[in-house]
Amino acid sequence: MSNRKGVSLDFLKPVIELEYQVDQLGKIAGHNKLWVYQQLYIFQKKLADLKKEIFHSLTPLQRLHLVRQADRPTTLDYIPYILDNWIELHGDRGGADDLALVGGIGRLNGSTVMFVGHQRGKDTKDNVVRNFGMASPGGYRKALRLMQHANRFNFPILTFIDTPGAWAGIEAERLGQGEAIAVNLREMFSFNVPIICTILGEGGSGGALGIGIGDTILMLEYAVYTVATPEACAAILWKDSKLSLEAAEALKITSSDLKVLGVIDRVVHEPIGGSQSNPQQAALTLKQELITELNILQKFTNDERKELRYQKFRKMGTFYEE
Known part of the structure; x- marks a missing residue:
């Protein structure tokens, strides 16, 4: 360790x-x-x-601390094990190439696929370059360009989510952060090709949703997925970020909770100790899940897939009162 x-x-x-x-x-x-x-x-x-x-x-807050560790595998750690003959693609064709969000093309089980995913750094210098995995508007526009290319040429799309949230700086707002994420949400609902999203570590807020609309949502066993970090939630609700333990419990951020709530579809088991204890085993397990889900999704017509995708997200958050 x-x-x-x-x-x-x-x-x-x-x-x-x-x-x-x-x-x-x-x-x-x-x-x-x-x-x-x-x-x-x-x-x-x-x-x-x-x-x-x-x-x-593990408590929800302990899981959050676990997936924030520097040795937790990121998108570019998984891709070499999952895809064959892959290559990273760059640029949003608008003058930016955000390194906090990466993407490219490769082959999965003999089929050409497009991948996009958040990319955290491995040390302080790398984190500065990749902005701690917090993508800018240019990153989401790069992701959209690659996904539109995939849709045009009938390549399935794989997304990998691992971010504390979208970059919240003044410059990001000036460049249209909210608009970039909103356009991605709209466009991902319209794509004909299969989309599989996987939450690798920390899935935070709109930054996660910007590449999080899919036919199937997978989530690694110890990953977390949340509308806001427990620290931010505690500060907003109780004006005290030290109450993050209570906030983490209330937010229902774990894979088991989210599976019950219908927010995710499958929990992908990790090695004991988390995926950082054996990245290769974790990646190969995820690869098999992706192949299985992709084979299922390809049996539907384009219209059937889009309708199921729409209904899936419409059902989230529904509840009954007596």
Whole structure:
């Protein structure tokens, strides 16, 4: 487990301590090899059980902290495992190339697909370049250009959501942030091709929705999807951002909650420890889910898919009162 991962996540300290003990046992040499292997097996079993217990009982706020870690895989970490012969495409054809939102073309199980997704940085310098995964209007217009290209040439669209929200700076508002996201929402409802959206980590507010309209919404097991961060919600409702734990519980931001509410369609299981513990395994699991869902969606006609997409989002938020 990386140092970056263990810095602020108190709930992972027992795991880090056991991993250290396992590592030290693995380095021991001498005449007690049999004893060492026996102890190593015991510690590895304890470690696996402890991880399973901790990760199955994470609170919503702990999940949010988990997916904000620097070693959490991002869009460009998944793509090489999911797509063959892929290439990144750049620019919104309006003078901007926002690196917080990436996209390109590749092949999935023999079929050509278009992908777009948020891209966070891996360190401070990279985060500055990619604006911490918070896309500008140019990023959403780049995504729209690529999706329109996919629709024109009948390529299915895969989107990957991982952002705390759209960039909220004055310059973004001046360049039409709200309009860019709204146009994406409208256009994604109109596309004939299948659209599969996957929430990889943190799906925040309109920044997530800007590439979040699809026929099928997948969500990684420990990911979160929310109208506002718990900190912002607590500050708005109770004028106290320290009440973020209560806000996180009330917002229903976890994959299991959102599956019950009908906001997402499928929960994609992650390795114990989260996708950062084994990015390759997480990516291959997601790849199989994408292939399965795409095969299902391609059985519908264009009109049937668009009607189902429309009805899917119309049903969200409905409730009954006595």
